Amino acid sequence: xxxxxxxxxxxxxxxxxxVALRCDPISGHVSLFWYQQALGQGPEFLTYFQNEAxxxxxxxxxxxxxxxxxxxxxxxxxxQRTQQEDSAVYLCASSLNVVDTQYFGPGTRLTVL
Amino acid sequence: KQEVTQIPAALSVPEGENLVLNCSFTDxxxxxxxxxxxxxxxxxxxxxxxxxxQREQTSGRLNASLDKSSGRSTLYIAxxxxxxxATYLCAVAYNNNDMRFGAGTRLTVKP
Numbered sequence: 001x002x003x004x005x006x007x008x009x010x011x012x013x014x015x016x017x018x019v020a021l022r023c024d025p026i027s028g029h030v031s032l033f034w035y036q037q038a039l040g041q042g043p044e045f046l047t048y049f050q051n052e053a054x055x056x057x058x059x060x061x062x063x064x065x066x067x068x069x070x071x072x073x074x075x076x077x078x079x080q081r082t083q084q085e086d087s088a089v090y091l092c093a094s095s096l097n098v099v100d101t102q103y104f105g106p107g108t109r110l111t112v113l
Numbered sequence: 114k115q116e117v118t119q120i121p122a123a124l125s126v127p128e129g130e131n132l133v134l135n136c137s138f139t140d141x142x143x144x145x146x147x148x149x150x151x152x153x154x155x156x157x158x159x160x161x162x163x164x165x166x167q168r169e170q171t172s173g174r175l176n177a178s179l180d181k182s183s184g185r186s187t188l189y190i191a192x193x194x195x196x197x198x199a200t201y202l203c204a205v206a207y208n209n210n211d212m213r214f215g216a217g218t219r220l221t222v223k224p
Contacts, residue, residue, distance in 0.1 A: 004156070033212075035214075040216065041216050041217075042117070042202050042204070042214030042215050042216050042217055043157070043202075043214050044214070045211060045212060045213070056211070091156060091157070093156075093157075101147075101159050101162055102159070102212070103159070104149075104156035104157040104158070105156050106154070106155050106156045107155075107156055109154075
């Protein structure tokens, strides 16, 4: 079946603009994760959902970052008043359950000018 | 803070050579350890997952080992091919969802 998809694949924003990044997990996957990957670095954990419940948001770097998964499937990561340091690739992953292998989407490359 | 370090940062080898990628972690109380492959502009593909109770996993030409007591894991790639060229990431899970990644080793296999 289809893997994890993310949209848009590329996003250029002016500093101060709000952006919304979408993740479509594999159908039936209960757990959904968001990661931020800076250039030349490994991904860093942002937040995690079990169905529609956001169980861990300890990795969100500031209160400008907000994630939701209202119906337990599609998730949106929103960044308000973007700053240049927000430029990174944002990766979404899903797993059948929290203990299972995570399957990653291709990521959204965000560039803030 | 739990840290994951990967050495070397980059590696270039001729086709056919066997190679070893290294990963070290500071906190040995891990849940599992995973090796991923990342191709430019693409997401991560899981290669091997080693549970904390296991010492190694094998898949085809890949073998990953885990030594919790020393905080180390290695990924062994046999008979390397140009198609193996990618960035290899080590990720350590400290509970059932907190996964910490290393910065990766960028591998180039020359034909």
